Amino acid sequence: MTRPNDSKTALHFGAGNIGRGFIGALLAHSGYRVVFADVNEQVIGALRERGEYDIHILDLEARTERVQGVTGVLSTGDETVPAIAGADLITTAVGPNVLKIIAPTLARGLEERAQAGAGPLNIIACENKVGASAFLRGQILPHLSGAGRAYLEQSVGFPNASVDRIVPPFEGEDVLDVGVEDFYEWYVEGPAFKGGIPQIEGMKVTDDLMAYVQRKLYTLNTGHAIAAYLGSLRGLGTVADAMGDPETAEQVREAMEQSGAALVQTHGFDAAEHAAYIERIEARFKNPHIHDEVTRVGREPVRKLGPQERLIGPARMARDLGLPAHALLRGAAAALHFRNAEDPQAQELQALIAEKGLAATVTQLTELPQGDELHTRILEGYAELQPA
Numbered sequence: 001m002t003r004p005n006d007s008k009t010a011l012h013f014g015a016g017n018i019g020r021g022f023i024g025a026l027l028a029h030s031g032y033r034v035v036f037a038d039v040n041e042q043v044i045g046a047l048r049e050r051g052e053y054d055i056h057i058l059d060l061e062a063r064t065e066r067v068q069g070v071t072g073v074l075s076t077g078d079e080t081v082p083a084i085a086g087a088d089l090i091t092t093a094v095g096p097n098v099l100k101i102i103a104p105t106l107a108r109g110l111e112e113r114a115q116a117g118a119g120p121l122n123i124i125a126c127e128n129k130v131g132a133s134a135f136l137r138g139q140i141l142p143h144l145s146g147a148g149r150a151y152l153e154q155s156v157g158f159p160n161a162s163v164d165r166i167v168p169p170f171e172g173e174d175v176l177d178v179g180v181e182d183f184y185e186w187y188v189e190g191p192a193f194k195g196g197i198p199q200i201e202g203m204k205v206t207d208d209l210m211a212y213v214q215r216k217l218y219t220l221n222t223g224h225a226i227a228a229y230l231g232s233l234r235g236l237g238t239v240a241d242a243m244g245d246p247e248t249a250e251q252v253r254e255a256m257e258q259s260g261a262a263l264v265q266t267h268g269f270d271a272a273e274h275a276a277y278i279e280r281i282e283a284r285f286k287n288p289h290i291h292d293e294v295t296r297v298g299r300e301p302v303r304k305l306g307p308q309e310r311l312i313g314p315a316r317m318a319r320d321l322g323l324p325a326h327a328l329l330r331g332a333a334a335a336l337h338f339r340n341a342e343d344p345q346a347q348e349l350q351a352l353i354a355e356k357g358l359a360a361t362v363t364q365l366t367e368l369p370q371g372d373e374l375h376t377r378i379l380e381g382y383a384e385l386q387p388a
């Protein structure tokens with residue numbers, strides 16, 4: 001059977017959970033030869049040696065899927081620039097903070113393409129960040145010559161995307177094994193593609209990406225983060241444990257309902273469909289087959305407290321519409337309590353609070369001025385929430 005992308009190559013930065021467990025797998029199933037670029041020598045070595053790996057679907061009906069036709073390059077090595085020059089599509093799932101690190105390498109690859117007179121290319125950043133592909137474009141531009149810049153402007157699309165599949169770290173028999181939930185959803189911004197939209201199994205194209213990005217980030221990631229931060233405060237180890245605690249589960253639901261009311265008004269979603277969307281997410285959080293530590297879900301609290309992010313973004317949206325936001329702000333307050341000796345941003349957060357005080361830290365991270373009602377409510381929430 002021929003597939004739409006047989007004989008094409010996709011280069012995917014980040015052979016981690018989402019890379020192997022979601023985006024890379026869809027690309028391979030759609031016929032692409034998938035080249036993963038990563039800094040992890042063990043994973044890249046195994047991908048090169050074996051050319052395939054297994055995905056374990058951790059749900060009511062457990063099953064295993066084999067992903068074939070894959071290989072790897074070290075993103076710091078000599079092969080990555082030619083791989084960029086020869087790719088038909090580039091995707092990333094490295095984490096929002098790593099985009100600026102891979103930007104100079106991408107720029108070198110684009111220079112080669114410009115010199116070779118190559119055709120159009122699309123680069124899709126599959127990260128939990130509003131406008132991640134556009135952000136990556138902005139990081140690449142300063143590294144380009146005039147010719148490279150002209151090629152980028154004319155021939156390189158940076159469609160933004162929303163990616164949803166819960167993929168925690170997985171202890172398999174093999175280093176390449178990955179464990180995922182059955183559910184997945186990938187929306188990409190149609191009008192931003194250059195040179196036609198590739199046919200990829202499971203990739204949905206939309207003209208209104210912001211609605212889908214906010215629907216996912218301000219519902220799933222909002223509830224997820226609040227489950228993690230309240231769970232962590234209450235000594236609970238995983239998201240499923242946190243959702244097993246009736247008070248935490250109720251507070252998570254209340255927050256998703258508050259962001260939901262704001263999203264329904266902002267984007268015109270059907271209220272009943274949005275309620276069903278929340279219910280589905282709650283069931284995903286409770287999936288007993290997924291072991292997702294609150295430390296992973298709460299990782300990088302400085303990023304998660306940002307003004308457009310999953311806690312403050314929907315709280316501001318609700319406030320601007322005259323809707324309640326207290327459960328969302330309780331989540332932000334819980335985030336400020338987050339401690340994890342292995343998470344540099346959790347360390348940075350506690351150091352900031354110790355050095356500058358809570359009020360100044362909240363302003364620095366959320367951009368909410370002191371005296372703003374949301375700022376005040378976060379401080380009150382912080383005082384009410386005490387570690388177990």
Ligand SMILES: NC(=O)c1ccc[n+]([C@@H]2O[C@H](COP(=O)([O-])OP(=O)(O)OC[C@H]3O[C@@H](n4cnc5c(N)ncnc54)[C@H](O)[C@@H]3O)[C@@H](O)[C@H]2O)c1
Pocket residue numbers: 013014015016017018019037038039040075093094095096098101102126127128129163164165166167168
């Ligand atoms: N895991 C999930 O449930 C999930 C779901 C949706 C979206 N996301 C988003 O996907 C992105 C990746 O998350 P993840 O959970 O897969 O993280 P991860 O840590 O499992 O994977 C990231 C990978 O990037 C690699 N990496 C780091 N620096 C690199 C560099 N300079 N060059 C190339 N590779 C580099 C790491 O070695 C790692 O393999 C994040 O933006 C996250 O928010 C995650």
Ligand SMILES: O=P(O)(O)OC[C@@H](O)[C@@H](O)[C@H](O)[C@H](O)CO
Pocket residue numbers: 128163164165166167220221224225296297298299300
């Ligand atoms: O990846 P982060 O750190 O932005 O957020 C942690 C989790 O909420 C996230 O990875 C979810 O599992 C994922 O967004 C589900 O689609």
